[in-house]
Structures are given as structure tokens and as C-alpha cells.
Amino acid sequence: MTIYQAKVAYDSASNGDKVTETYLLRAFNLTDAETMIAGAVSPKVRANSEGIEIKSITNKRFDDFLQHPADADTDVRYYVVKTESETESGATKRYTTLISAPDLDTAYRIATEKIHYKRIVSIVEHEAVDYLHKD
Structure with a gap:
């Protein structure tokens, strides 16, 4: 598995503000990483918003x-x-x-x-x- 860093932006369900967060994910591939980040962040997104914007997903190399x-x-x-x-x-x-x-x-x-x-x-x-x- 590979460790990826994902930067995402969304409208917060708690206060409606635009939030940008960074996550580290251990996933098999980029598609798997996208699925994981969407599942983790979706509960935080304000209803009737544009949803989750994945700004970037990059491979991080850790020994x-x-x-x-x-x-x-x-x-x-x-x-x-x-x-x-x-x-x-x-x-x-x-x-x-x-x-x-x-x-x-x-x-x-x-x-x-x-x-x-x-x-x-x-x-x-x-x-x-x-x-x-x-x-």
C-alpha cells in the first residue's frame, strides 16, 4: 500500500464556512484514496452545498x-x-x-x-x- 496526502475543501455542516483540510491515507491506488477521502469527509459537508472538492492527492514517500x-x-x-x-x-x-x-x-x-x-x-x-x- 502507498501513503497519499489529500487536500480537500468543502462547506462545513457545522458553521457553513469553507474548510480546507489535509489528510494522510494508506490506500492501494488513487481511486481507492479518493473513495476513502469522500467517505470520511462526506458527514462533515453541509447539505445543499457543492460537495467535496479534492484539490490534490499526492504520493508521499515514508520509509x-x-x-x-x-x-x-x-x-x-x-x-x-x-x-x-x-x-x-x-x-x-x-x-x-x-x-x-x-x-x-x-x-x-x-x-x-x-x-x-x-x-x-x-x-x-x-x-x-x-x-x-x-x-
């Missing part, structure tokens, strides 16, 4: 996805962690990992515990509001 355990009360955020390590030949290899965690401190702790053999270059919060996937 790994690490999840912090969460429950219904956990505010989950997504962090993109860039790391690098040196190969036996002396070349630098770069990696990108997606981490779900409630805050930056937890994301950093997960990164240092789980990818300890690589040097952390950066940790940046991703704008995604949710990570959608099929079980």
Missing part, C-alpha cells in the same frame, strides 16, 4: 510509520522525522519517517527510541487532521 498508542481522548498529531545515517562506503543515506503522537516531545522520544541508529535531522509537525486506512 516507516510509527504510531504511539492512542485512545478516543488522545489528540493525535502527525510528525515527519528526517534522519540520516552513513553507509559502509561513507555515503549519507536519508530516511523519512511518519510518527503519530500527542505532542512533539512524545514524537521525539519515539524517534530516539525506535530509530536510534540514525541521526535525527528534523522533526516537523504535519498539517494532516487524520490518517485514514483500511484494516
Whole structure:
């Protein structure tokens, strides 16, 4: 499966304002990603509006996805962690990992515990509001 990033816009059912959101989706292909995003966002769309406008769906390359355990009360955020390590030949290899965690401190702790053999270059919060996937 591939991880995609989808940017969508719609008229909010709660207040009628135009909302633009970003989602991360693990899907088989673009068609599957479009179906997943439509299903997830449709309940949020105001009736009698133009519906959901999918602004873009792009393939995101992550070497790994690490999840912090969460429950219904956990505010989950997504962090993109860039790391690098040196190969036996002396070349630098770069990696990108997606981490779900409630805050930056937890994301950093997960990164240092789980990818300890690589040097952390950066940790940046991703704008995604949710990570959608099929079980």
C-alpha cells in the first residue's frame, strides 16, 4: 500500500464556512484514496452545498510509520522525522519517517527510541487532521 496526502475543501455542516483540510491515507491506488477521502469527509459537508472538492492527492514517500498508542481522548498529531545515517562506503543515506503522537516531545522520544541508529535531522509537525486506512 502507498501513503497519499489529500487536500480537500468543502462547506462545513457545522458553521457553513469553507474548510480546507489535509489528510494522510494508506490506500492501494488513487481511486481507492479518493473513495476513502469522500467517505470520511462526506458527514462533515453541509447539505445543499457543492460537495467535496479534492484539490490534490499526492504520493508521499515514508520509509516507516510509527504510531504511539492512542485512545478516543488522545489528540493525535502527525510528525515527519528526517534522519540520516552513513553507509559502509561513507555515503549519507536519508530516511523519512511518519510518527503519530500527542505532542512533539512524545514524537521525539519515539524517534530516539525506535530509530536510534540514525541521526535525527528534523522533526516537523504535519498539517494532516487524520490518517485514514483500511484494516
